[in-house]
Amino acid sequence: MSVTIKDVAKRANVAPSTVSRVIHNSPAISEKTKRKVRKVLKEMGYHMNENARNLVTKSTKAIGIVMKNSARESLYNPFFPEVIRGIGDFCNKEGYSLSLTTGETEDAIFEDVVKMVQGRRVDGMIVLYSKKDDKVVPYLLKQGFPFVLIGKPSTNMSGITFIDNDxxxxxxxxxxxxxxxxxxxxxxxxxxxxxxxxxxxxxxxxxxxxxxxxxxxxxxxxxxxxxxxxxxxxxxxxxxxxxxxxxxxxxxxxxxxxxxxxxxxxxxxxxxxxxxxxxxxxxxxxxxxxxxxxxxxHTYQLGFEAAKCVFDLIANPEMMEKSIRIPTKxxxxxxxxxxxxxxx
The missing domain is CATH 3.40.50.2300 (Response regulator)
Structure with a gap:
């Protein structure tokens, strides 16, 4: 049976509302109380109900990754595990998970993207390629969905934030x-x-x-x-x-x-x-x-900066697009x- 806030409050001898405020790092709670409650949280193995919190905040706590090819093909290429490592490290700091497209064809990958957007399965997306006549980027632009491109846009479309090398x-x-x-x-x-x-x-x-x-x-x-x-x-x-x-x-x-x-x-x-x-x-x-x-x-840095930018867009959808150049050696x-x- 899972541990509840009430269970933690009883053990720590505080009100359930105090436990909730500690979990959300409220400045209204003293550091001494925070240390005591956090110790009990750890001892009792309490885990926040992310689904319940996400319903309240309307956040999925997930970022979508759009692969160049099927995941099976892409992950053979050393570029993709490394760029995903960079994305993952930043997302992990923010408490976010990653959701990868798994389609085996270009059309199937596009359908994965549509499902993520329409089903509100992710808060933002990172597209790991820039391709001529691609359907994904125009779709995300039309939907007004937060996304970042790794690679220079293949057409002169405005409104795209991208990370690239020269x-x-x-x-x-x-x-x-x-x-x-x-x-x-x-x-x-x-x-x-x-x-x-x-x-x-x-x-x-x-x-x-x-x-x-x-x-x-x-x-x-x-x-x-x-x-x-x-x-x-x-x-x-x-x-x-x-x-x-x-x-x-x-x-x-x-x-x-x-x-x-x-x-x-x-x-x-x-x-x-x-x-x-x-x-x-x-x-x-x-x-x-x-x-x-x-x-x-600097593949890792490409991914890390892309994740950082997509979080900026999620927090501020009206933010002007920008481009970041990662140096090469x-x-x-x-x-x-x-x-x-x-x-x-």
């Missing part, structure tokens, strides 16, 4: 790093072009190559869905070119790991024969056979080599 600049800096190693044949291996982040990084890559007066054959650019079969096919097509790339810029850690596997299968050594640089950072990189040089986009490891001048 992906054009980050890709340009990574490209310049590879160019300065002496590489001229550099391939760009990225995800689906419908996502804004891929388009932004491609622009940065192209800007750096143009600035260095280096040609980029169309065959060197592979924009593919993040799945194993298509990834392997694209990588093998690049390696089978008459003039294969000597360096790869990879937009995702999963593709980076896949690339290392195909290169090993082809007996191409990294970094002795091929340079590989990648976006995103994860602790597991250090356990790879060749730790990858990466751009750290190149972490040099062991997956690149300097091209000798005579081999250019």
């Amino acid at each position: 992906n054009v600049q980050a890709a340009r800096e990574l490209s310049e790093f590879v160019i300065n190693l002496g590489h001229q044949r550099i391939a760009f291996l990225g995800g689906s072009p419908e996502f804004e982040v891929i388009q932004a990084r491609l622009r940065g890559f192209q800007q750096a190559m143009e600035q260095a007066e280096l040609d980029v054959p169309k065959e060197y650019i592979k924009l593919i869905p993040l799945n194993r079969a298509d990834g392997i096919k694209a990588i093998k097509e690049l390696l089978n070119l008459p003039e294969a790339p000597t360096a790869f810029m990879v937009m995702d850690l999963l593709l980076g790991v896949l690339l290392l596997g195909v290169l090993a299968e082809k007996n191409l050594k990294v970094p002795e024969q091929v340079s590989v640089v990648c976006f995103n950072h994860s602790e597991f990189i250090e356990f790879l056979s060749t730790p990858l040089t990466t751009v750290d986009i 190149i972490i040099k490891r062991e997956s690149h080599f300097v091209v000798k001048k005579e081999n250019k």
Whole structure:
């Protein structure tokens, strides 16, 4: 049988109203009384009836997370557990839980969002991607529902608060790093072009190559869905070119790991024969056979700041939209080599 406020009041020898005020940290109660009551609350294992409180406050105490793909696919990608960790840490401080979309298709994910909004299952949402022709963001805008986007909006829609990196600049800096190693044949291996982040990084890559007066054959650019079969096919097509790339810029850690596997299968050594640089950072990189040089986009911070912003919007729905840029940093490891001048 659950412990009630009356049970705690009887044990602490105070009125039930005093216990209630202690639970809600009322300034009208002395610190001495608060300490006594809190001690009894802990000893008796009292847990507040969140459902009853939420009915009164009209709060669900939950934040919705809109995944890029199905949860099963997304959670294979190191980006998503890390960004959710950042969101979760902030929400935990506020006493909020997380509710993730679980649909297996784009339409099913959208239906999850509609159910969350119409059923008032969450107080706000964080969308973990920015995608061309996406239905979720326009729907949330139309509903006037508090939400934050991780990624720059793919269209010029006003009223959107978003958290992002400067992906054009980050890709340009990574490209310049590879160019300065002496590489001229550099391939760009990225995800689906419908996502804004891929388009932004491609622009940065192209800007750096143009600035260095280096040609980029169309065959060197592979924009593919993040799945194993298509990834392997694209990588093998690049390696089978008459003039294969000597360096790869990879937009995702999963593709980076896949690339290392195909290169090993082809007996191409990294970094002795091929340079590989990648976006995103994860602790597991250090356990790879060749730790990858990466751009750290500070994924945890993206999630933490997004959660902070969505709470601001929940508290103040009339707040003006804002954008926050999270800095990036190149972490040099062991997956690149300097091209000798005579081999250019």
